[in-house]
Amino acid sequence: MTLDRSLIAGLPAFAGLDGPGLDAALARARSSRFPKDSEVFSQGTEAASFFLLLAGHIRVVRTSPEGHQVIARYINEGELFGIAVAMGRNTYPASAVAAVDCVVLTWPNAAWPDLQASVPSFATNAYQTIGSRLQETQAQVMEMSTQQVEQRIAHALLRIVSQSGRKTEQGIEIDFPITRQDIAEMTGTTLHTVSRLLSAWEDEGLVKGGRQRVVVTNPHGLMVVAENRRRK
């Protein structure tokens, strides 16, 4: 199956590439569909490919030996993921699960050196991606060390909404299904605490909840909550 160059034109990873260049990059890629809740790759398995998300949302999950799950991040459309090869790793450090039906481009690792050599923006984008994820993860450690659960959850919601928000007449809605449990696993808390806080915020008119749905109705108000720290 031949992929159309328009799929990846305009993505930062392929910035500055002309038509033939795009085709060359796509030549070794394979496009596939992942239904909701299916795994794109699994933690600990051998990393044979790297990926780019064309459509949908993907949840990156780490599971501890004891079975605890932590959501490391959500991948948005246009982002590279599973790029273990760029970090010199040969297994995936986490699992990737489709949060909704997804369309994914897959390259074999063998294509990495060629792409890196022939598409300068590609390698740059990949290393920037890794760099900003390191950055974000370290910021998360700081949050967890210094902030109350309330602030952390507010920050997490604002982050998701800013990356994957969809405007509605009610406010900005997270445009993929997300459970209270998911939010708990992103912030290192429990679904009980998340539920309680969302309920309280709903009473205050900051957010509106639903089954696997969160709408931020008052982003500014939520930011106030996020910044209003108690500890000195």
Place this chain on the structure above:
Amino acid sequence: MTLDRSLIAGLPAFAGLDGPGLDAALARARSSRFPKDSEVFSQGTEAASFFLLLAGHIRVVRTSPEGHQVIARYINEGELFGIAVAMGRNTYPASAVAAVDCVVLTWPNAAWPDLQASVPSFATNAYQTIGSRLQETQAQVMEMSTQQVEQRIAHALLRIVSQSGRKTEQGIEIDFPITRQDIAEMTGTTLHTVSRLLSAWEDEGLVKGGRQRVVVTNPHGLMVVAENRRRK
């Protein structure tokens, strides 16, 4: 001042490089000494250089807008650090402080592309370094989400000791000065809690404390503590 190639021969970053190659890599580097507690670079400032630690130990610290400090990691001899350039960043996301008197090689960022091109192992090593730091940081997030303070501190001590331990007749000693406060800032707790736990462990014969000193006298026993989780 001309640097001797023996300084960097044998480091993973320069693996497989011959004599003249080593000299070329060193040509653009500058060696300097940083006294204990001096800053090699400062969070938020423009990243103009990258570094390699030749001797000593360096503490990488992030400070939040509210003044909270978190120790992201310690750099050991032979490691690259401050490689913002490799991540496409133009400011340093953290500060680097000499934990003891240090000797550091400094390259201007401009040397990065050349080194990357001429020393294949160098770029590989750098990206692997970043990859494993991302990995470690994510592991830290997991720890903070799922483990008790006791386990986290035990893990942190074991990690430091395995990376920067020095064998003594008493056990394995952390070979740079580290305060209870430092340990607290690595694990997201308070110096009070760290002090209490270390005292308890000292009574059990697992560790031996001192002013800015920690000796692990029974690593295996400490590992048992580290693994012995309470939460399910």
Place this chain on the structure above:
DNA sequence: GTCGCAGTTTGCTCTGGCGCAAACAGCACG
């Protein structure tokens, strides 16, 4: 030597948020 400081220890109190439990409510399925 002794003075002062930075680092450490320890006691006490208080509370955020976790664990447990139970009831409830959408949604998919037959």
Place this chain on the structure above:
DNA sequence: CGTGCTGTTTGCGCCAGAGCAAACTGCGAC
């Protein structure tokens, strides 16, 4: 159109660990 499942809400009790306070101690400076 029930029936079951999965996700959500809420109440209650408890405790790990933070905050506060005060005393202690090794070490370096003078």
